[in-house]
Amino acid sequence: MxxxxxxxxxxxxxxxxxxxxxxxxxxxxxxxxxxxxLRDVDVPLSAxxxxxxxxxxxxxxxxxxxxxxxxxxxxxxxxxxxxxxFVRDAGGLAWEGIDIEADERLREKEFGILDRxxxxxxxxxxxxxxxxxxxxxxxxxxxPGGESxxxxxxxxxxxxxxxxxxxxxxxVLIVCHQVxxxxxxxxxxxxxxxxxxxxxxxxxxxxxxITSYVFNSKAGSHGKMELDRYNFVAPLTEAGAPVTxxxxxxxxxK
Numbered sequence: 001m002x003x004x005x006x007x008x009x010x011x012x013x014x015x016x017x018x019x020x021x022x023x024x025x026x027x028x029x030x031x032x033x034x035x036x037x038l039r040d041v042d043v044p045l046s047a048x049x050x051x052x053x054x055x056x057x058x059x060x061x062x063x064x065x066x067x068x069x070x071x072x073x074x075x076x077x078x079x080x081x082x083x084x085x086f087v088r089d090a091g092g093l094a095w096e097g098i099d100i101e102a103d104e105r106l107r108e109k110e111f112g113i114l115d116r117x118x119x120x121x122x123x124x125x126x127x128x129x130x131x132x133x134x135x136x137x138x139x140x141x142x143x144p145g146g147e148s149x150x151x152x153x154x155x156x157x158x159x160x161x162x163x164x165x166x167x168x169x170x171x172v173l174i175v176c177h178q179v180x181x182x183x184x185x186x187x188x189x190x191x192x193x194x195x196x197x198x199x200x201x202x203x204x205x206x207x208x209x210i211t212s213y214v215f216n217s218k219a220g221s222h223g224k225m226e227l228d229r230y231n232f233v234a235p236l237t238e239a240g241a242p243v244t245x246x247x248x249x250x251x252x253x254k
Contacts, residue, residue, distance in 0.1 A: 005215050006215065007215050011174045011184055011211040012056065012211075013176065013178055015045045015046075015048070016046045017079040018046050020046065020207070020244065044082065045078075050082070056208045057092045058239060059235030067171070068171065069092070072100045072173045073106060075103070075106040075180070076104055077108055087175075106156075106176045107180075109149070109179040110146045110147045126143075129143055139197060156184060203245065204245035205231055211232070
């Protein structure tokens with residue numbers, strides 16, 4: 001049987017964004033709205049996020065050349081693409097000239113009418129949505145114009161099919177967002193709703209943290225990807241870069 005998985009898969013959450021900073025300020029002030037006027041896709045890294053991404057890039061660059069990524073896939077959002085660029089510019093890829101491939105299926109979860117609202121703002125402006133979320137839970141609740149976790153998982157199933165079709169035996173780096181990291185774990189490890197939400201409840205996915213999988217050829221007829229690291233922040237701590245882990249868009253929930 002043909003092998004269908006990469007040799008190694010690194011899944012990285014982007015560095016701290018200007019949206020993270022704005023959302024922290026909104027929550028501290030008890031505001032309903034996050035004070036940022038950009039489209040979510042255009043929100044850049046903060047200065048700290050750039051420092052984190054640079055530290056991540058140096059960590060990848062310190063790996064032997066034959067252990068670095070040969071393929072880079074990124075959410076098209078600015079904060080994710082810039083994080084991937086920092087890795088590339090630090091020499092963190094297997095060779096020069098590797099393109100960063102933007103894949104919209106790796107984009108942030110869409111919040112629809114709840115976009116840029118804090119939890120307080122959701123409860124104040126859309127109390128019925130706050131109640132729907134309480135009843136359905138974050139896994140199934142879809143705000144009008146937005147997505148549930150299940151919707152994100154549906155598009156990620158397609159992305160993993162592309163990964164197995166075109167990138168078997170490669171070493172693949174994916175740069176994306178907190179919910180996407182968790183939903184990829186759900187898919188790769190065949191989890192239940194309860195299992196992935198329990199992991200989510202334990203801790204947030206840190207900015208520029210690494211979740212990695214290695215291919216085990218002896219597992220099953222096609223082999224399988226097995227978890228190697230989760231929320232690994234040593235590249236930041238070793239470089240002295242602060243670790244941050246606030247949810248990316250606190251629209252009532254992650």
